Amino acid sequence: MRRRAASAACIALLLLAGGAMSACSASVDIEAPGKELMDQAHQAANEALVAAATTGLQALQATGAVTEDAVRDALEKAGAAEVETRVVGDSLLFGAEVSGGCVYGSVGASGTVSIDLGGVNAHGGCIREE
Structure with a gap:
């Protein structure tokens, strides 16, 4: 569910900004384990x-x-x-x-x-x- 929300936010950002895919891919990287994934x-x-x-x-x-x-x-x-x-x-x-x-x-x-x-x-x- 967190991935879907982040993906939806990236799509909205891309539509508004007309690009900047690299900024979204960095914020959606939830495959890697780590403390940053737990608030x-x-x-x-x-x-x-x-x-x-x-x-x-x-x-x-x-x-x-x-x-x-x-x-x-x-x-x-x-x-x-x-x-x-x-x-x-x-x-x-x-x-x-x-x-x-x-x-x-x-x-x-x-x-x-x-x-x-x-x-x-x-x-x-x-x-x-x-």
């Missing part, structure tokens, strides 16, 4: 969820209990919804819906937890490629 109000509102999820995921790592089900449970307990997981190499990737976008990241076998907020991916979901 600051939603980022701030989701910081407590990120903190709780980070704590939960780090606790899983400390006990050696990192499984797809355990990661899903930790993220849902923190407040995320529609959690997706996938194992890639020695990392477990995750993505989940939150207010205004997605929380996504990975839990690595080397003891790292990566977690961030942003917009949906190119396929409309929240899980990212590593």
Whole structure:
């Protein structure tokens, strides 16, 4: 829906201005993941969820209990919804819906937890490629 609104705005701008396609293409680039796709109000509102999820995921790592089900449970307990997981190499990737976008990241076998907020991916979901 956001893409349609941005596309409609670009078409209207093009009709009024008679060109300037490059300005529209830059503002409609929602294929790339990143924080710019989640407004600051939603980022701030989701910081407590990120903190709780980070704590939960780090606790899983400390006990050696990192499984797809355990990661899903930790993220849902923190407040995320529609959690997706996938194992890639020695990392477990995750993505989940939150207010205004997605929380996504990975839990690595080397003891790292990566977690961030942003917009949906190119396929409309929240899980990212590593």
